[in-house]
Amino acid sequence: MGDIILKLQNLEAGYIIKQGDIKAVDNVNFELKRGEFLGIAGESGCGKSTLAYTIMGLLEDNGRIFNGEILYQDKDLTSMTENELKAIRWQNISMVFQSAMNALNPVMKIGNQLIDTILSHKKDFTKRDAINKSKEMLKLVDITEDRMNAFPHQLSGGMKQRVMIAMAMILEPDIIIMDEPTTALDVVVQRTIIDKISDLRKQFNFSVIFITHDLSLLVEISDKLIIMYSGQIIESGLANKVYNNPLHPYTKGLMNSFPSLTGKLQDFGGIPGKPPNFLKLPGGCRFHTRCPMKQDICSKVAPPLQQINNDHTARCHFVKKGN
Amino acid sequence: MKYVLRKFFWFFFALYIAVTINFILPRLMPGDPASVLVNKLQGVEEGSMEAIRAAFGIDTDKSILAQYGDYLINILKGDLGISISNYPYKVWDVLSKALPWTIGLMGIATLFSFIIGTFIGIVVAWKRKTKVANSVLGIFLFIRSFPYFWLGLILVYFFAFKKPLFPLGGAYSIGVFRGDGLPFIKSVIYHGILPGLTIAISSMGYWMLTIRNNMINVLAEDYIIVARAKGLPLTQIMNKYAARNAILPSVSGFAMALGFIIGGSLLTEMVFSYPGIGFMLYQAVQQQDYPLIQAIFLFIAIAVMTANFLSDIVIMLLDPRVRDGGKK
């Protein structure tokens, strides 16, 4: 692992809507090293996608960065102009989007969609160079070069997603953000895609921020894990530590193994209830409305993100006692 | 190829249905159109009655199926009977004089309106947050709510009557003839401007709104976000990614829209006394010239269905998914 390449400091971002401001990313801090694989997990609506779009500088018109910094190689992305951002986006930080099905323009050959990416950034490339580069990238994700002329609908879901990975890698960025890249795919294809990402990362030494609602995907492949709930980081640490010793009740819930309070063994099908509405956040700990270990203090005092040991933090009143 | 065949088959089938409706309608109607025809046809030469007999079932002992058979054969032969209001001319002769005017006027006006309306719609969707875009949208919504013929009346009133910039009606000046060459063409263009404008202005709103809504839907698609993230130039995103996809529903809706536009254009011709099939339909309705009404309806149906077929073909060329039969 190398130097720190991306650092988020007190990042607060979200959307301004009629009913008020939504802070979908609330005071998020983390560091990403070169070549590191960071997994971010949480239910839909926990702000993880907003986090990805914020880092990319792709928030919608009503999106705002309220506070904080995004430092890419010590340069703050939040204070950059759109043109400065354009130079970094995709060139240095690229992204694989949630739904492979819709991420490719249906009326354009995939080759052309790879080529236009290169040509809009590399001014010294000829069309010929761009074609060769595109073929080379496709080969890396196990797609034969004759598929350059295929239209997106002629490819399977897994192939489309591999094309998207090739597209994200084509400018050889330092960081690739992957927002639920495997959600729409079946389990076997998921596996091959994740293995592919893992291989390529070792080969090219880029960093990955992998966002998913499915914690089990992250466990083997991640170096570090972050669990988000309602816009906040509620647990983070080295992947094996978080996995082997989850501290926050929510993390345990995500792993489908809530400890029973009454002592009887019983399975929880995930976590009952829904994540809170950002416009009506509960007081105290944001998770207390759904927490099986809820005490009086939980609805009154918001717990801070506490350092439990070197590589492990959690946001819960009871982690010390429980640990 | 299968796709083309299927569309081709559908084209003929729809046509057949239209022809059959034409046959059934006068028989279903309460007023007994046949007896009206009989009255009007008194003294008409026996020989020219054949086609009308079959089409309307006037004093004939033949069974309805036999009438239907005769009717279909007559249609295939192009024999649509005689026009009552233009006796002794055949319906087809009357119709073929009017056709070029309508096709020319409406074709050009529709083409302009499609291109300009689509272009405006794309820009309005792209700049949907601006005041200008919103007011353009509002103006079109407003214009679209008026009947074509009234817009025509207004144009005539202000630009032909109050300020005689253009002629009040007709297709060319009296005293100018087809053989005159350039002066004739000039006169035709001069006479075509106001009615053409009426059709173009009133149908433009449709194209503009359709493409605008499509654009807004397309702009929310992931591939647009990807294109933006990739750092493509804005014009490239707008043309190759957004507009290229947004135009597909416009093209496939072309035939349906054409039905409306033809309807509107018929009325426009009536206002301008333009010698196309719309004005002819107007006269035919006034004089209860059923064979002519029937033929005009049939012709319009053929035109719309042909347009439908053509737009299916264009969609096939534009959308690779359709080409592979993956999407309807």
Next chain:
Amino acid sequence: MIKDMLKLFFINKKAFAGLIILSLFILMALFAPMIAPYGPKQNENDGEKFPLMASPSSEHILGTTNAGYDLYSQLIYGSRVTLFVGILTGLITTFISLSVGLFSGYLRGTVDDVISFVNNVFLVIPSLPLVIVIASYIPMRGVLPIILVLALTGWAWGSRVVRAQVLTIGEREFIKVAEVMGEKTVIIVFREILPNIISLVMAIFFTSTIAAIIGEATLEFIGLGNISTVTWGTMLFWAQNNAALLLDAWWWFLPPGLFIGILGTSFALMNFAIDEISNPKIRKR
């Protein structure tokens, strides 16, 4: 769901504007005898004949026709039949579109195939010419044939949209659950599916009402309506047939068309608002 829709509808500026305009027209129609200075076919007052073809004056705000009728009064009374025909036709068309679309989309199979086929045929047959053909065969000239003809030729577009929507909704979980629980088809269609397409139904109603208003005016303008009733369409018919334009009688043909357009705009505004509310892609951005 429906409540939320309506709430959003009423706070939407465009919908509100449309609603205000429509209410004004409805009030005008309801209280026509009170608002209009004269009857629609009154050509004298206290034994004194009205002037013929008079331009607007203080006695006749919008002048008179060549028969001496007061045009301002005609315009106000004309709103009655125009609105009645427009809205009733809109309702009938929506009802047909909805029933055909709902059952075709929900039942699928052969029923759907047959209905879709008929539907597609109706879609490609140009409706206005068909309406003119049918109307010209009917000897009876009046409001009822116009309503029937317009409704019977105008439902195809709506039912296709409804069908497409129902097909998507039918795939959703809560419908599957209702099916497994053994609910009757009719109950599923009306209780589970209908509330989910309520915005679509409103959109179809608004669109078909605009089409009906313009269609009615068109038929009457070419003389296929009952020319002795007073509507905005027949006013235009008489104006055209008496060469109002060439006599510079703008007060005769300008106001009725303007009112048709404004009425149409009010429905268009509400339709637009529905689109804004129900299409999250438009709302979000």
